[in-house]
Amino acid sequence: MRIRTPKGWELRESAVTPESLYRRRDRRDFLKTLGLGAAGALFLRSAARAADGGFPAAVNGAYPGTGLKVTPYELITHYNNFYEFGLDKADPAVNANKGWQPEPWTVEIGGMVRNPGKWDVEDLIKKFGGIEQRVYRHRCVEAWSMVVPWDGFPLSKLVAFADPQPGAKYLKMTSWMDDKLVAGQQADDGLDGRYVEGLRVDEATHELAFIATGIYGKAIPNQNGAPLRLVTPWKYGFKGIKCIGRIEFTDRAPVNTWQKLARDEYGFYANVNPKVDHPRWSQASERVIGGGLFSGRQSTLMFNGYEQQVASLYQGMDLAKNF
Ligand SMILES: Nc1nc2c(c(=O)[nH]1)N[C@H]1C(S)=C(S)[C@@H](COP(=O)(O)O)O[C@H]1N2
Ligand SMILES: [Mo]
Numbered sequence: 001m002r003i004r005t006p007k008g009w010e011l012r013e014s015a016v017t018p019e020s021l022y023r024r025r026d027r028r029d030f031l032k033t034l035g036l037g038a039a040g041a042l043f044l045r046s047a048a049r050a051a052d053g054g055f056p057a058a059v060n061g062a063y064p065g066t067g068l069k070v071t072p073y074e075l076i077t078h079y080n081n082f083y084e085f086g087l088d089k090a091d092p093a094v095n096a097n098k099g100w101q102p103e104p105w106t107v108e109i110g111g112m113v114r115n116p117g118k119w120d121v122e123d124l125i126k127k128f129g130g131i132e133q134r135v136y137r138h139r140c141v142e143a144w145s146m147v148v149p150w151d152g153f154p155l156s157k158l159v160a161f162a163d164p165q166p167g168a169k170y171l172k173m174t175s176w177m178d179d180k181l182v183a184g185q186q187a188d189d190g191l192d193g194r195y196v197e198g199l200r201v202d203e204a205t206h207e208l209a210f211i212a213t214g215i216y217g218k219a220i221p222n223q224n225g226a227p228l229r230l231v232t233p234w235k236y237g238f239k240g241i242k243c244i245g246r247i248e249f250t251d252r253a254p255v256n257t258w259q260k261l262a263r264d265e266y267g268f269y270a271n272v273n274p275k276v277d278h279p280r281w282s283q284a285s286e287r288v289i290g291g292g293l294f295s296g297r298q299s300t301l302m303f304n305g306y307e308q309q310v311a312s313l314y315q316g317m318d319l320a321k322n323f
Helices: 024-034 038-049 091-095 121-127 155-162 257-261 307-314
Strands: 106-111 117-120 132-139 144-154 170-175 196-200 210-215 229-231 244-250 285-288 297-299
Touching (some): 106 121, 117 121, 132 229, 144 155, 155 244, 196 257
Parallel strands (some): 106 244, 144 285
Antiparallel strands (some): 106 117, 144 210, 170 196, 170 244, 210 229, 285 297
């Protein structure tokens, strides 16, 4: 039997609030995002029996050592930043569901790689050996935060599959590549073309870097970035590009969307750092979405709480300059 040893950054299962996915009626959806077939269903049924006949028990617990709770599904999926579908937090949940169909989906991998091509997302997930869950902190540069149980696969698997050439130093990711507006998309999204984000290859292959395909065991909703969305929990949320259509490997640092729009305010790295303020507001603390009016603020942690895991990526760098 295979035994999984939890990593230092992992949240315990007990930190997950009981949300709809853990209820019986959603189990099929859950299995679908896990990429499990009939055998998986059998396994889960026997695992569930140990609990109370529902999905394995999950309680409303705390992020180890911080008292931080996993954000309810309703908030994760109705308080969004996705400018293509409107500028208000409530807009994407409405506008991204006006008929836009991000399935089936092909992602194009190109540039300095030995294995370029266009790949069907479902095929890729199969090649990568299925889906795993990661419960991560999510900290927006606007100083609010959540804790999200993502489903998906490590970005390192995609990088290995692409097989970068020795000179490749960066990934440039672009949201969907079709030039025409999709259903619900706002013509005046202010993005000046497609949303673009980038990572160094060594950041992309760090074990925390993740591509989300689901949330709470359900297929990722359109407004959260279906069908593929980057998650780099030690960085501000804007690095987490939604709806990835193309990944290009390059030897030059790509200019990401927010850097292009306001280079004095947003940089390439965007590492969460309570000591480096945004020019217009402090980054020392954050509002916890769903945290309530009075208990709703907490101190922001260096690298969003993942300092031990990622600090070595930035050794010797001036983080105030490379913000
Ligand atoms: N394509 C695209 N990706 C995007 C954005 C966007 O406007 N367009 N907003 C970013 C910002 S600022 C944040 S905080 C997160 C929000 O993700 P969420 O809505 O799932 O919380 O998505 C990021 N990815
Ligand atoms: Mo953000």
